Amino acid sequence: xxxxxxxxxxxxxxxxxxxxxxxxxxxxxxxxxxxxxxxxxxxxxxxxxxxxxxxxxxxxxxxxxxxxxxxxxxxxxxxxxxxxxxxxxxxxxxxxxxxxxxxxxxxxxxxxxxxxxxxxxxxxxxxxxxxxxxxxxxxxxxxxxxxxxxxxxxx
Numbered sequence: 667x668x669x670x671x672x673x674x675x676x677x678x679x680x681x682x683x684x685x686x687x688x689x690x691x692x693x694x695x696x697x698x699x700x701x702x703x704x705x706x707x708x709x710x711x712x713x714x715x716x717x718x719x720x721x722x723x724x725x726x727x728x729x730x731x732x733x734x735x736x737x738x739x740x741x742x743x744x745x746x747x748x749x750x751x752x753x754x755x756x757x758x759x760x761x762x763x764x765x766x767x768x769x770x771x772x773x774x775x776x777x778x779x780x781x782x783x784x785x786x787x788x789x790x791x792x793x794x795x796x797x798x799x800x801x802x803x804x805x806x807x808x809x810x811x812x813x814x815x816x817x818x819x820x821x
Contacts, residue, residue, distance in 0.1 A: 670787055671814035674745045677702040679806035683748040683767065688756055689716055692733050695769035698746040707739055711771055725758025730791050734770040736780060743772040743783060747809055766800055790816055
């Protein structure tokens, strides 16, 4: 099972998301993956994520959203992280603004791995210390390091 810190690349982190609407935020997160050379088809991936989002919001509460999808164009799981300090409306279950966005794109046919990684991410994000660290991080590398340290505690 892959660790979040192994999948999340600093080149796919934005500490200053500019968009304020759900489809635009998703497109901005997908563009991080494209700009890092991880995907060739940002429009297709954006559409898949928006379709998935239309079924049920991935705003899990506590200022966090984890938009995700599976795609036949992806060989292994990719994660992009974006932060919007003021918070934006994202149809979260608690109706509160979302500040931390984790876009996760996995390969079609790898549903169980995808769900395990989503579950691990969700568990980690319930850690208030990690959440505070993500809100206060000043560099993309620091974001990855926060996950690395948290995932390797007690080993």
